[in-house]
Amino acid sequence: MKHFRPQSRPKKSLLVVGRKAVTEALKEGKPLERIYLQNNLGGKELSELVKLAEQNNVPVNKVPEAKLNAFNVTSHEGCVALLSKIQYQDLQEIISFVVERGEVPLFLLLDGITDIRNIGGIARTAFCTGVNAIIIPDKGVGMLNEDAILTSAGALEKLPVCRVNSLLKAIDELHLNGIKVLASEMTAAENVFDIDFKEPLAIIMGSEEKGIYPALLKASDEKFKIPMVNDFESLNVSVATGMILYEAMKQRQFTRAKSEQ
Structure with missing residues (x-):
C-alpha cells in the first residue's frame, strides 16, 4: 500500500x-x-x-x-x-532561442510523473547536465508548487519549463524543428550507452508505475533501456533520468573537448 x-x-x-x-x-x-x-x-x-x-x-x-x-x-x-511561482515558457520560443544561441537542443518530456520529489530531483539533474527545458503536460503531472521548487533546490526557477496541453503535439513540434525524440523503456533492445546523444534530442521519461503512454512510445523515434546486472521491476525515475542525462553530458562534453584540441 x-x-x-x-x-x-x-x-x-x-x-x-x-x-x-x-x-x-x-x-x-x-x-x-x-x-x-x-x-x-x-x-x-x-x-x-x-x-x-x-x-x-x-x-x-x-x-x-x-x-x-x-x-x-x-x-x-x-x-x-x-x-504559479514558475513562469511557463512557449516551447517553440525556447527551441528557437536554443538554436539561435548555437546550442544542440536537449529537452526532457515528463509523462505521468506525479511525485513532486521525483520532479524536483529530475529538475536538479537536468539543470546540472545542460538540459534546455523540461516539457510537461497540463494534466497528469505533479504540481510545480513551493514543495516541488524546494525539492529541486531552486532548479525549477532557473530551468525553463514548457507546459503543453498535449505531449503528442509537443513531439510533433519537436520533429518539425529537426529534434529526434527518444523514449526510455526498460524492454527496449538498445542500451543507453549505444545511443548518440550528440544530436538534437528530446528524451521522454515515464512514471515508475505505468511507464510511458503507448501513443508517446509509438511517436518516439528510438527506444533504449538502462541495463541492469540484477533483474528488478524498475529504477526510480529520478535516478534513471540522472543516469541518462549524465551519459548525454559525457558524450557532448567529450566531443566538444576533442574538437577544441
Missing part, C-alpha cells in the same frame, strides 16, 4: 479567490498553476473561465465544495486558483 506525503496548504498570498478574480487573472496572463472549480456549478461565466484556462494551458480540476473550503478562504464562489 502506498503512503503519500501530505502537501502543505498553499499560502493565501498565492491564491486567487472567486470566479471574477480568476477570470481577470487569466485575461491578464498571470501565471496560474491550477484552477479548482466546484463540481456542481455551471453557467456562462464558468464556460468563459474554462475556455480561457484551456487557451492558457492552465489545468482545471472539478472538486467538491469541501476541497475549496479547505483553502480556508471566504466567498470563493466555487472557484479558487493557485498562482
